[in-house]
Amino acid sequence: VPRTTRFEVDLRLAHAVCDAARASAEALGALVSVAVVDGGGHLVVFERMDGAEIAGPTLAVGKAFTAVAHRTATADLVTPTAPGGDLAGLPSAAGGRYVCFPGGLPLWDRSRVVGGIGVSGGTGAQDHEAALAGAAVFRRSAG
Amino acid sequence: VPRTTRFEVDLRLAHAVCDAARASAEALGALVSVAVVDGGGHLVVFERMDGAEIAGPTLAVGKAFTAVAHRTATADLVTPTAPGGDLAGLPSAAGGRYVCFPGGLPLWDRSRVVGGIGVSGGTGAQDHEAALAGAAVFRRSAG
């Protein structure tokens, strides 16, 4: 039978991931939104920092969804989605739900993607670094 | 840690569920489409019978997604989504992705919804019966 042991992105863990990402963004001086989604790309936790742009709900959620949907860091989609790349056109596929710049990371349980995090509001580098801080918390829990 | 044992809708099982639903529809004399989705509502297997209407890809997938999203048989959404019901307006929410007539069933692993089946093309009663036949195969495997 295909029963498997599986690590879940539950609400408690999603908050820990989100808190770590927000703390990282604060340390970087960035005002961001943070989204944590489950393995189906569905939102579990979202937070927008005071003063962060209203694009955050769309972009942070989109990055987290994209990271799950494509099983990759959204930072790694920048080059392939550039003109002439293998995935040029991806950002406008799927009704515009794919957000292909840095700040999204899948959350892995061994070879499975069981969730994702998306950060938006800072520079691409800041968003990516904050997402890494969130993913690190997940990895420690899943370990 | 939130690690859990979980029954999965893998490709092999999704085909078994789909085959059972299609066989049931054939026995009922209905030409249908059958969709099987995972716990995130994402498609795993789809089949449209020869001669079945082209609405099937939209409606069968929509019923399976709806059954997962609302953790209920879509047949049980007919009354609440009727005028004056608690969920009137649901069919036009979510960009029209919710399909609220009979033929969709969630697939349960104990208290979790781990997938869904949607059947479309026959009467509501036929679609529902064929979906039940598919879900029964899932239940025997999960048992």
Add this chain to the structure above:
Amino acid sequence: VPRTTRFEVDLRLAHAVCDAARASAEALGALVSVAVVDGGGHLVVFERMDGAEIAGPTLAVGKAFTAVAHRTATADLVTPTAPGGDLAGLPSAAGGRYVCFPGGLPLWDRSRVVGGIGVSGGTGAQDHEAALAGAAVFRRSAG
């Protein structure tokens, strides 16, 4: 000068509102998603309880948005959006973003709507009651 003192739905307060709604839902035995939005209808905080349906991210956010957009409890939109009502076509307007069943409430600062709360996952009555619990926390803070 046209400056006004305005009560804001900041992150800290949004969490307090969300926590109160979730605690109310737990007391009612409902598994829900809770969304808190600002005066522009943009998400500030979202939480989905473990085991709550994946329709929550769409519906809870939609109810909060609708409550702000129309400056009314979504429960009060059920009758006017029924067939023959003044707002019969509303649920399908705005690209399906309006969700017109109970569980959404605007958050008022005197005569201004400065935010909204949306709860989804329980019955209409449970969702509405949990939203009231969240709004009460807001009102005490704003008072």
Add this chain to the structure above:
Amino acid sequence: VPRTTRFEVDLRLAHAVCDAARASAEALGALVSVAVVDGGGHLVVFERMDGAEIAGPTLAVGKAFTAVAHRTATADLVTPTAPGGDLAGLPSAAGGRYVCFPGGLPLWDRSRVVGGIGVSGGTGAQDHEAALAGAAVFRRSAG
């Protein structure tokens, strides 16, 4: 009479095409989704391999649809849809339904397009090769 003998993508043949594409992807070590559509671009068969990304249902179906809609391999749309190309805005046309990277092929019966195949989940080259394997089965049957 304007009757023509027309080769159809029926369910049995669609499965054979899908099976060949999946076997090819497996041999290439890629985890993919495979979609087979009819001459109207409507889904006949879909399969997502265990562990394949959840973007597959959108992208594989989109590639198959695009190949039928434009009567061309989607790999041949990469250059014309690049900036300055004749079809530069195509990926964002049609509500984002066109997916213009490798992996989609039309299925020809002499001068008619009677179906399409779309593969997604591997690299562009892998998706294209797997689609070719599926189309070869179709061509042998149609021959």
